Amino acid sequence: MSDKKQKSFEILSTNILQKLSENGITQATNVQNEVIPVIAAGKSVIFQSETGTGKTYAYLLPLVNKIEADADTTKLRVIICAPTFELASQINLAAKKITDRKTALLIGGAPLKRQFETLKEKPQIVIGTAARLVELIRLKKLKVQDLYCAVFDECDRLLKKESFEDTDNLRNCLPKECQIIGCSATINKAARIFFADAENIKMQDEFILSKRIEHWAIYAELREKIDFLRKFLAAENPGKALIFTSRSDQVENIYKKLTYKHIDCAALYAKADKQERKSAIDRFRNGKCKILITSDLGARGLDIPDITHIIQMDLPEDDDFFIHRAGRTARAGKSGINVVIGDEFELRHYATLEKKFGLTVYPKQIRNGKITKPEV
Numbered sequence: 001m002s003d004k005k006q007k008s009f010e011i012l013s014t015n016i017l018q019k020l021s022e023n024g025i026t027q028a029t030n031v032q033n034e035v036i037p038v039i040a041a042g043k044s045v046i047f048q049s050e051t052g053t054g055k056t057y058a059y060l061l062p063l064v065n066k067i068e069a070d071a072d073t074t075k076l077r078v079i080i081c082a083p084t085f086e087l088a089s090q091i092n093l094a095a096k097k098i099t100d101r102k103t104a105l106l107i108g109g110a111p112l113k114r115q116f117e118t119l120k121e122k123p124q125i126v127i128g129t130a131a132r133l134v135e136l137i138r139l140k141k142l143k144v145q146d147l148y149c150a151v152f153d154e155c156d157r158l159l160k161k162e163s164f165e166d167t168d169n170l171r172n173c174l175p176k177e178c179q180i181i182g183c184s185a186t187i188n189k190a191a192r193i194f195f196a197d198a199e200n201i202k203m204q205d206e207f208i209l210s211k212r213i214e215h216w217a218i219y220a221e222l223r224e225k226i227d228f229l230r231k232f233l234a235a236e237n238p239g240k241a242l243i244f245t246s247r248s249d250q251v252e253n254i255y256k257k258l259t260y261k262h263i264d265c266a267a268l269y270a271k272a273d274k275q276e277r278k279s280a281i282d283r284f285r286n287g288k289c290k291i292l293i294t295s296d297l298g299a300r301g302l303d304i305p306d307i308t309h310i311i312q313m314d315l316p317e318d319d320d321f322f323i324h325r326a327g328r329t330a331r332a333g334k335s336g337i338n339v340v341i342g343d344e345f346e347l348r349h350y351a352t353l354e355k356k357f358g359l360t361v362y363p364k365q366i367r368n369g370k371i372t373k374p375e376v
Contacts, residue, residue, distance in 0.1 A: 251294060
């Protein structure tokens with residue numbers, strides 16, 4: 001690594017360094033060392049780095065540094081597009097930790113009128129979902145002519161079939177000279193084509209999935225899974241557990257059955273409004289609630305500290321989602337446990353993932369209130 005990259009934080013203002021220090025950040029991660037100088041030089045880039053390696057600040061820090069060096073505090077300079085309300089909200093919080101310049105969160109489902117009022121305050125950084133950002137640009141409420149940069153976070157998800165049109169429309173609204181940044185833990189062919197003009201950076205694998213996360217498998221038939229989950233929670237007493245299921249309707253089902261058994265938990269499910277979802281995440285983040293149940297809506301980009309256990313109640317069809325799920329633990333240098341509660345078919349699939357990602361999966365059973373190795 002070049003000396004320039006090792007000193008990537010040295011390009012940042014004293015003000016930003018002070019704010020980072022107040023948040024316990026004193027050293028750049030590998031991806032930050034690699035990417036910050038490239039973004040600071042004004043180059044368009046698409047970069048891939050494992051979950052939990054610090055991608056958000058890899059792009060936020062050099063962009064905020066540029067904004068703060070600009071005396072004009074009234075022009076919109078950066079747009080950040082995220083696939084979910086939860087990730088957009090999290091990026092907004094991360095930005096507020098390092099700058100006093102105005103930011104705005106603009107997501108679908110929220111009242112347009114309120115967002116019009118927010119934009120009158122002239123934010124310099126806007127974070128939102130693609131469809132709403134495009135709508136506001138077309139209504140001439142979001143003025144992009146003075147943009148420095150547009151960021152597409154979790155860009156592979158933004159380019160999936162169901163959201164490609166909105167993402168493409170957003171890019172077509174941007175000024176030609178606008179710097180473009182894309183990032184994700186998993187970058188596919190569609191993303192590489194979409195960002196064909198950008199510099200491509202793929203970070204060397206730090207093997208977080210295999211080295212810092214321990215993988216367990218618990219066999220359970222479909223009808224018994226929630227009962228096994230309840231027994232697992234009682235036996236393991238996890239410090240902070242995130243539970244995933246592929247079906248959004250199952251989130252509410254699991255939540256109701258656990259709360260019926262007097263297990264304190266929160267849930268992110270489709271019917272919940274933005275405020276309910278925010279409340280659930282906040283309770284989980286601040287430790288008031290130790291268990292959060294979600295669909296894959298929550299697997300992307302959620303950076304909640306100190307998650308000790310990931311519990312997967314099934315395996316997603318897309319193997320990339322397995323990475324994004326498991327990667328919610330073992331962040332910022334910590335370790336964690338990823339548990340799959342699966343039937344025979346799912347555990348066979350788990351065995352193929354074990355080979356594909358170079359993992360070691362340990363079979364477990366729950367007996368007499370304890371988690372043990374299965375008897376041979």
